[in-house]
Amino acid sequence: MPDLKEYLTKKGFVPLQIGDAELTELTCRIQLGAGRTKILDELRSVDDTFAPDYQVPGAPRLTGTALQMLRSHEQKVEETGKTFDLYDRLCAEEFDQIQSGLKGEFESQGGLQHYQNSRPLFFAIGIVDPPSLLNKIKFDFKFLDRVTVVGGGQPELRDVLLKAGTLIDQKFGVLAPALKLAIAETFKKAGAANVPVIGGWSPRGVVKGGRVTWLGPHFPGYAIDINAANNPNLTTKAPAIDAVLDSLHFDPQLRVAKGLLEWTFLEKHPDQAEAIADAMWKQLTAISVKLSKFVHDNLADYKKPASNDKPDFKDKRKLLDGLKAAFGGEAGLVALSKDGIIDLGAVLTSVLIVAGMRWGGEWQGMDVMHFELRNWKEKFTPPKCLVELQRQQARAASRATPQSKGP
Numbered sequence: 038m039p040d041l042k043e044y045l046t047k048k049g050f051v052p053l054q055i056g057d058a059e060l061t062e063l064t065c066r067i068q069l070g071a072g073r074t075k076i077l078d079e080l081r082s083v084d085d086t087f088a089p090d091y092q093v094p095g096a097p098r099l100t101g102t103a104l105q106m107l108r109s110h111e112q113k114v115e116e117t118g119k120t121f122d123l124y125d126r127l128c129a130e131e132f133d134q135i136q137s138g139l140k141g142e143f144e145s146q147g148g149l150q151h152y153q154n155s156r157p158l159f160f161a162i163g164i165v166d167p168p169s170l171l172n173k174i175k176f177d178f179k180f181l182d183r184v185t186v187v188g189g190g191q192p193e194l195r196d197v198l199l200k201a202g203t204l205i206d207q208k209f210g211v212l213a214p215a216l217k218l219a220i221a222e223t224f225k226k227a228g229a230a231n232v233p234v235i236g237g238w239s240p241r242g243v244v245k246g247g248r249v250t251w252l253g254p255h256f257p258g259y260a261i262d263i264n265a266a267n268n269p270n271l272t273t274k275a276p277a278i279d280a281v282l283d284s285l286h287f288d289p290q291l292r293v294a295k296g297l298l299e300w301t302f303l304e305k306h307p308d309q310a311e312a313i314a315d316a317m318w319k320q321l322t323a324i325s326v327k328l329s330k331f332v333h334d335n336l337a338d339y340k341k342p343a344s345n346d347k348p349d350f351k352d353k354r355k356l357l358d359g360l361k362a363a364f365g366g367e368a369g370l371v372a373l374s375k376d377g378i379i380d381l382g383a384v385l386t387s388v389l390i391v392a393g394m395r396w397g398g399e400w401q402g403m404d405v406m407h408f409e410l411r412n413w414k415e416k417f418t419p420p421k422c423l424v425e426l427q428r429q430q431a432r433a434a435s436r437a438t439p440q441s442k443g444p
């Protein structure tokens with residue numbers, strides 16, 4: 038079902054007190070996640086303008102126009118409530134349409150409730166009919182003919198991964214099969230059963246403060262994560278890592294918090310993808326080596342009691358404390374000293390980027406495991422009503438801010 042307003046018509050619901058423009062705005066706001074209580078409260082507060090004291094015992098009875106206005110307003114409140122009821126039904130119907138392979142994952146996140154909570158995030162970027170998009174997802178296809186992409190992804194994602202495999206064939210000829218095998222072997226490290234896997238579609242979204250606040254590219258099926266354990270997302274770890282790099286006077290251009298590339302660089306210069314991919318891989322690997330060596334060289338002293346510290350070790354201890362907290366304790370430090378923060382090969386990174394992926398390693402905070410289809414969001418157009426709402430809000434905000442007076 039494409040849109041709530043159309044759905045209302047389909048269900049034979051004709052509001053008498055909500056005009057067409059108003060209904061467009063209401064259905065838009067509902068689909069963007071506005072709460073029932075909030076909207077009904079807004080309407081009820083308008084009651085007071087019609088009849089400030091009509092509910093107070095002993096107040097004069099309303100008559101004539103005032104009574105009519107109040108009644109029509111009450112009817113509007115009722116119709117608005119009904120619109121919300123029908124939205125709930127729309128969500129339930131849509132949720133039923135989601136293919137069974139995805140359903141299980143949804144169920145583990147809270148089922149229909151999770152669907153309804155995340156639907157506004159789809160709507161806001163222009164996916165007005167999430168089940169149709171989700172049902173295009175292909176399951177558990179294989180990368181390099183060997184590595185299962187768990188959860189699968191959109192056909193475009195599968196095509197890009199196929200293209201990456203073809204690029205290896207073209208570049209390495211007779212050596213390609215052995216190289217692909219070697220790459221697939223590296224994916225085994227993270228798999229519990231030692232089966233090579235990549236993480237693909239997942240209905241998780243990006244959670245902040247217990248709520249899904251941004252869809253992210255995994256939810257609609259445009260991203261993969263490679264060996265999460267050995268290629269961590271560094272966003273929250275960035276300050277601890279960068280503090281070490283600062284102390285070592287490492288190339289000031291290379292910092293995790295800063296990222297490696299302007300966000301849209303490869304969109305503007307796709308012809309430079311190979312050279313850029315190579316450079317980025319080298320830069321992140323250089324950071325990894327520097328960091329790993331720092332931990333390796335200082336770990337033995339760090340494990341000794343702090344009271345034995347030589348004066349020049351105090352600063353290092355502080356840096357290691359930071360890393361220890363960021364990487365989940367001493368085991369994390371040991372792993373860091375051995376493996377660093379990236380185990381993706383240069384060839385793998387390069388073919389994925391050249392084939393059309395954006396690498397999480399390139400952006401601020403660096404999500405090393407993550408690759409997503411470049412321009413996946415540009416496939417969609419935000420709904421007109423959202424654009425109109427934003428315009429209204431901007432107008433309201435500019436009215437609220439006093440203009441500076443002219444001369």
Ligand SMILES: [Zn+2]
Binds near residue numbers: 255260261406407408
């Ligand atoms: Zn990811």
